[in-house]
Structure formats: C-alpha cells, structure tokens
Amino acid sequence: MKKYAAIEKQVRKCIQCGSCRVECPTGDDVGWISCSPRAKVLFIRDFLLGRKPTKVKMSEEFAQRLFQCTLCGRCGIECITEIDFPEVWFEIRELVQEEGVKLPIVETVSGIIKDTKNVANQPNDDRPNWLKRAKLASDPTKVEKADVVYYVGCMSSFYPQSQSMARAFAQILEASGTDFAIMGTSEHCCGFPMISTGKVHEAKELMHHNQEEIKKYVAKTVVATCPACTSMWKKEYPKLSGKPNDFEVMHATQFVLKLMKENKLKIVPPKQEIQVTFHDGCDLGRNGGVYDEPREILKMLPGVVFSEHPESKDISVCCGAGGDLLMTNPEMADRIGQKRAKSLSEVAPVAVTCCPSCKKHLKDTAKHAEVKLDTKDLLEMVADMLEKPEKPEKPEKAEA
Template identity: 35%
Template sequence: MDFPALNEHNLQEYAFTCAQCSFCQVGHGACPTYKVKRRDSYSGKGKMMLTRALMQGRLRPSEGLEGLRDAVFGCTLCGGCEEVCQVDIPFVKIYQVLRSDFQKRGMWPEELEMAKETLLKTFNIQGQAQMDRIEGWSYWHPNEDDVLDKQGTPAKTAFFFGCASSFRGVSIQATIATTLVMDKIGESYTILGEEEYCCGAPMIMTGDFEAARALAEHNIEAYKKLGVERIFTNCPGCYKMWAHEYHEFLGIDHGFEILYGAQYFADLIDKGKLTGMNTPLDMTVTFHDGCDAGRNAGFYEEPRKVLEHLPGVTFEELPHNKANSFCCGSGGVLRAVDADFALEINKLKVEDIEATNANVVASACPSCVDFMHDQLPQAGSSKTVKDLAVLVAESMGLTWDGLDEIYG
C-alpha cells in the first residue's frame, strides 16, 4: 500500500528505519499517549510498524488503516518520541504527513472537518468574529486607544497575537502584558488586528497543507505591505509555523526574522533594555516547558533566564523538565479530536506539578496556560498558572483592570 504524501516528502524510508528498540515507550518523559493508552500502536515504534506492515501488504487495509489513523490522530505531536529515538526518526513530521494521507483517503476525524470549516469561515480556530481578535481583549487594556491605533501602522517590528492569545480568556493576559511591556520600553511595533488570520498551525498539524497556505499567504502579504522586517509572537505554535513549517511543508520563504516571546524577553535582558523589574513577586515558581517551545524549538534557557531576573521569585524545576517535560495534553489538536484522552494525558502533568512546592506554574505557551488553568483546579490543586509575559509585566508594576476577572 502506498502513502503518497510520505513519498512526496521523502519520508517513506523512515517506516523501515525504526529499530524497534522501544525507547519511545519507556524513555524518561517519552510518549504520553502510550503512557495513558498502554497500546503499542500509540507509541512511535507502533505507528512505524503499522505503516511498514501496510506498505508491505501484511495487514488488511480496512483494519490496519483504521488502527493507524486512530493512533496518528490520537497524538499530541509533543516530540517526546523524537527526543529519545536512537536513529533520529522525525516522528512529528511523519505523523503530520500521514494525517495528510488520511485526509486524501477521506478518513479525517469528523471533528477536524468541522474545525476546518470554522477556520476557513472565520479565519480563527475559535470561530469568533475577527473584530474580537483585538477588541475582545483591548477593552481590558489601560491604553486601549493606543493599541487600536497600532492596527495597520507601518513598522519594522510586528506583534503576531495568535488565536489563543486573542480569544481564550486566560491567554489574552499574555497579549495585554506584552503590549504593556513593549510600550513601557519604547518598542515601536505594528499589529494586524482583525486582519490577522490564524497562522495555519491547526491545518498543518492535521495535514491540510493547502488550507494552511492560504492563511499564511494572507498574513505574509499584509506584513510586507507594512514594511515589517521581524515578527514577534508569544505563541510557540505560531513561532514554529513562521520559523520552520512554512518552509518545510509549504515551500514558503518569507524573509522575516521570527522571534519567540521568551526569546524576546531574554534578549531584552541581555541588552539591558528590560529595566524597571523592581516589584517583588514573592512566589515560588515552577516552569512548564511546552512541547513546541521546548522539544520542537529548543527554547529552554531563555524562559529560565527571565525567571531568574524576576524579583522575589524562588524557582523550582519540575521533576520532568526541559527535554523530558511531560506534555500538558493540549497539543496536536487532540483536544478537538478526543477531549477525554487529552484530559487523561493532562493528569500526568498535574501529578508532576503537584510534586513541587511551587505556588505558581509559569509557561510561555498560551494553549498550555489555558489548559492547565482549567484543569489544575479540577484536580483539586491550589496552584496558579500564569504566562511568563504576565510575570514580567507584574514585576514592572504593570497591572490592569480585570486581571482577576479574566483569570477567573
């Protein structure tokens, strides 16, 4: 049996590269879906074995394809399997391409068809009115008019919000905090506002590369019209799209410099520009390394440098941290495909967090912050979840009305 998209992306050979060593099943911090399901097909090894068997005609397509489909879409794309793989198989890319093959076979999960319809209709994954991409959170901003005036203003630096940071209650805190910090240090920047479309990550993650292309091309054209040279985003999923996936999957070379939130703040610290962090926070903080920011992009030291410079912060690592960090369960569109499964994966993260003495869990991923903010109280935890950008703003004495209301 052939998988055309695998062949197109020169990935067929990897199905036969797997050494069946099982490191992706038992490695420290490895596959969370396997840890929960305890089914071989949900591990990296299992998915490669299924793909190989189908290619060799050793499985009946009707049975083998359904099993592989369930395993490929029952994945958060966290990259834990890649981290421990002894033969360097690019599992995440393979899963995305396999998802593309399943779409071509008409075997996409129904939930993804609905999500795609919503995204292409509203240009955001939340299905909300585009005017709310800025007006939905600028209402809480102490300098609302100044923020609104930045829409469509020519500038060399652009702040790309991303869907989660535009629409999800707790995640919009990071957007407000970041704009306050940028204004405080005198950073000149532009925003697209309601002209900002989704970066296309949900479509690339699910294998619909052409749908992602239309979204990407819109944003690229909009930024070039404004003379933008560098794009900054708090969302590591958006960062990954702009910095890597547009080129790897779509063949797009946009020419922009792409900066990630924690990277941006750490760079400001190095240059002595992030001054005024004089308000003691008086908290013990642990840090969740989101999968796209950590394993998929390598931003481990940058957020820790920022936390190190926050006054009144005692830092404690999670038992599973950096490359071995447990996925929170929010990634890979698993929450859309199987919300209950995502919640089971999240329990691994909650257990890790509860093993610390921290009273605040920080992260630099809006989707992770949103999911953990919802699930920690459900697990009976008293710990608070905050975005790294919010902690930076609070250390600079930058607060805003509705802070607690948005967090509630």
C-alpha cells in the same frame, strides 16, 4: 508512494525496540500497544510498502489511533535509530486526508477555521477586542508600518485565560519603546490546526493571506506569544511557500530577554517572594529548541525563587493540549493534563509557562485534579513587575 519516500525512509529505520512506547503520554494513558508510536510506525511502514498478504488499508480506526497523539516529540528522545517522529506524524496525517479518511471532529473544526479564520468560531472582527483592557497609550492596530509586528494568534486573541498574555506582551513592547504594530482584524489563524490535521492546502491559504498582510508593515521582526504560531512563521511558511522570510521570526520570550539585556525595561521587585517551577511546552521546547531564554528571564526577575522540575527541557512531559488532542479526544487530554499538573504542584505552587494552550490547559486540569497549582505566563510576570509611571498629583483646591 514517491511523495512519501522520505517518510518511508524514516519508518524503515524502526527496529521495534519499544523505547518510544515508555515515553509516549497518550500511549501511557491508554495502555494499548496499538496506541504506541512503535505500533503506529509499523502500520505506516506496512501501508506504504503495500505488504502482502494483509495489504494494510487506511481506515477510520487507524486515523483515530493516529490522532491519539499530542505531537509532543517525546517519542524521539530515546530512539536509537533517530527517527524524525514529528515529521512522520505530520506527513502521515496529510496522507490520511489524501486517502479520504474523514474524522467528523477534524472536519468540523477545519470548517470553522475556513469560515471564521480562527479556531474559536468567533467573528474575526472581534480578534483585537483583548486590547480594550490593555490600557495602552496608543492603538497598535492603527500603525501602518513598524519595525516589529506582534502576531497575536487565535488563543491569545479570543480565549479569556490567554488574553492576559497578549495584553502583557503589548504592555512590555510599549514600555520598552519598541516600534510595533498588531494586525488586528486582518490577522488570520496561522494554519497550525490545519497542517497538524493534514489539511495542507487549507494551511497554505491561511499562510498566503498572512504573508501578504505582513508585507504592508515592512517589518524587520515578527514576534509571536504562541509557540505553534512561531513555528508556523519560522519553519512551515518558508517550507510551504518555498521562499525564505524577509524578516526575523522570534518567540516573545526571546524578544523580551533581548529587551531586558539592553536595559529597556525597568523592573520593580514584587512585594513578596514567588516560588515557581517552569513547564517546557513541547512546541517551544523540544520542537522549538527554546529552553534557556525563559530560564534566563526567571533568574533576572527579583523576588522569584525558581526550582527546576525533574522532567524538564528535552524530557519535559506534555500538558495534553497539543497536536489537536484537546479537540479530538478531550477526555484523554484532560487525564494527561491532570497528571502533569499534579507533578508540577509537587515542585512549586506556581507553574510558569510560555504557551497560551499550556497555560489554559494546566489551569483547567489542576482544578479537575483538585491540586493547588497556580499557572502563570512568564510575560505576565514581567509585565506585573514593570515600573508604573507615577500619577500626577492633583492640585490642591484654593481656599475660598
């Protein structure tokens, strides 16, 4: 298969050493060799090469195994032949679609996104409703042109546990005097759930819409609070369209650190000390390369005592919500999340994240695991410490 020659080259590298197996959160959860990255690579290699006498065929069973994966990329950290695992998994999920193997839940969710333009199965006109509680001086959805466009994403637009992230970032942007706009109802899903399930054509349709809408703002920078959205705008859109972006793409933590270094935010110490650890989400950290910025912000915040988790940065463990696993196998995602929540709670009572999916999933699974762990988004912490404008004193009533 000429189209998959690059992937064939990658899987040919595998020497079946098994170092990836011990790093895989889903393989560790199931315990079956057939769920390990090593076994999946062997199957893919035999399928692409059409080896006889078995002549491996694509099946629904293999597709299910393939989707027992969070796309966290941890399988590659000890790979001595340096296989590009994330690229392999994305490409093979596309191949599953081309071979006509359909998983019912994947088809259901992709149908929802196609119909509603979001993963929440809500009317897209409700996308900016989170702004009602943001208490901003002006409505950023009414801005026609701006230097910065905040691409909110589906999670922070529709899910209550994540909406506070969007409100926090909008408040930070306003407090810093940033000229910014929000796409509102014209924003559609970034396409990550589509491309991560192999539905590249559908992802391109969403991309084309978003690209056309963003042009209207003549923006210099597009910022997202969701790491998956950031990755789509920064890496996948240029790759899928064959054209570079006309603007810089940043994750919100990178943008906020820039604002703080430029002294554009007035931070007030909290009333009491906060002990925290940091959870490196896979899309922002290992797959996005953003490690230092969140830690720099934490160290700049007064009253915050930061303790590093032993499994952090490039060896951080997935929360379980990535790679559409929460959609295709919620029970497995929950077990992986509980394990991570317990581990984080042993370091600090508060786990800070920079990802709406991580925040929601860790909060949910901490409850299921019955561990005392509060989950906060870094942007919320910054917004909570912003200097509040003084309320004007009410004039005293004149005596009669």
